[in-house]
Amino acid sequence: MTILAMDQGTTSSRALVFSDELQVQATAQHEFPQHFPRSGWVEHDPGDIWTASAGTARAAIERAGAPRIDAIGITNQRETVVIWDRRTGQPIHRAIVWQDRRTADVCDRLRDEGVEDQVTDTTGLLLDPYFSATKIAWLLDRVEGARDRARAGELAFGTIDSFLIWKLTGGRAHVTDATNASRTLLYDIRKGEWSDDMCRLFGIPRELLPEVRDSADDFGTTRGDLFGREIPITGVAGDQQAATVGQACFTPGMMKSTYGTGCFALLNTGGQAVRSRNRLLTTIAYRLDGKTTFALEGSIFIAGAVVQWLRDGLKLIREAKETQTLSGQADDSQQVIMVPAFTGLGAPHWAPAARGAIFGLTRNTGPAEFARAALESVGFQTRDLLQAMRADWPDAGDAVLRVDGGMTASEPAMQFLADILGAPVDRPRNTETTAQGAAWLAGYRAGLCPSPAEYARAWQLDRRFEPRMAGDERDRRYSAWTRAVQAVLSVPS
Secondary structure (H helix, E strand, C coil): EEEEEECCCCCCCEEEEECCCCCCCEEEEEECCCCCCCCCEEEEEEEHHHHHHEEEEEEEEHHHCCCEEEEEEEEEECCCCCEECCCCCCCCECCCCCCCCCCCCEEEHHCCCCCHHHHHHHHHCCCCCHHHHHHHHHHHHHHHHHHHHHHCCEEECCCCHHHHHHHHHCCCCEEEEEHHCCCCCCCCCCCCCHHHHHHHHHHCHHCCCCEEEECCCCCCCCCCCHHHCCCCCEEEEHHHHHHHHHCCCCCCCCCCEECCCCCEEEEEECCCCCCCCCCCCEEEEHHHHHHEEEEEEEEEEHHHHHHHHHHHHHHCCCCCCHHHHHHHCCCCCCEEECCCCEHHHCCCCCCCCCCCCCEECCCCCCHHHHHHHHHHHHHHHHHHHHHHHHHHCCCHCCCEEEEEHHHHHCHHHHHHHHHCCCEEEEECCCCCCCHHHHHHHHHHCCCCCCEEEEHHCCEEEEEEEEEEEECHHHHHHHHHHHHHHHHHHHHHC
């Protein structure tokens, strides 16, 4: 028995075929174009996403030897908005991507009107163009006739999971799961339903919205012509929530942090939707068997991207893995600090106008010191998140951090992370945690995969990084970081 996981990301679509024991049998990946029509605007062509997703799914199945696929799980870039014609399936505009900032002025206006507390109480989120609602409203107001057509029930909105399910099922299912719904600014995370108040606030007709289901649920069956037979879609979760499931963070107090282009840390808070006092997000980690599990989430905009900048911007390295060797050659007497606010600072600061800076330069500073400062910036930012989480939810005090993503291959980065946190960092054997989470959700619903408790027991450790840094050194280093961040925040935008 096999499970297909479709992992639709920001820059590429991937597909992985898993056995019922969640071992990877085959993979395929395809990049698709990014569109930047104006500064701060980011768009995707939904047709490109569909072509890449369907193509990689077929390729992965073929590479696995064309086995019988028994279930499909989907995980996706979150918050990205697509609106399409229910009759033809054609999008009315390019997708507006989660990174897009075109609606920042709308968020500022609503904040000035004093509605952010109401928004946060209902949705767990902050007023920021990162989320879906203002993007939806922008499309309805800018595409001719769209608002009237939406009210008439002629159009459908979805995050990328909904759009893929619509295409996979031939338009028979307009659905999403609770994790994706919780990222729209339109979903009441405590009541578990679309909020009429939020729809009125943002001007979104209810007729646009998909039905919300559990993360492991029946989302429809694929068209028979796509993969040779109809296949049930039985698992859906946004990418960071899928990684949380993939890391088996089913117990309150467990944490995972995914290090890709950015970094996203989630702390399982169980059945309690914790209201953050430190500008973290309250979100849905997953919903299984009708029961919602909540999380606190912190987002770092630049993690692995800082290494890409060393490679592509400064051309100090040719390959990302060179930072490991180079950072080990750094002069210990120099304490260079890099604040990589290339696209602003995320949680807990939420300062989109902030820009990057480097502190502590001397005549002897060179590529090795830049490499070490780049890797250490990720650890410092993660501590910012962890401290905010501990302040919001004291039960997080003794949490072990489970990590995944491409940057976890860097031994120096992971060791410094443990050092600056003063806590163990666990790296799993299987780093395909996002796709594996989607596969487990699908397999769990289909009766192919074990219970959460059994799945958690099967989680395997590759390496635990224990903190080695002395406490006073840790505090001194982190104090220098916080001063650097305050200096960046004090520069007028």
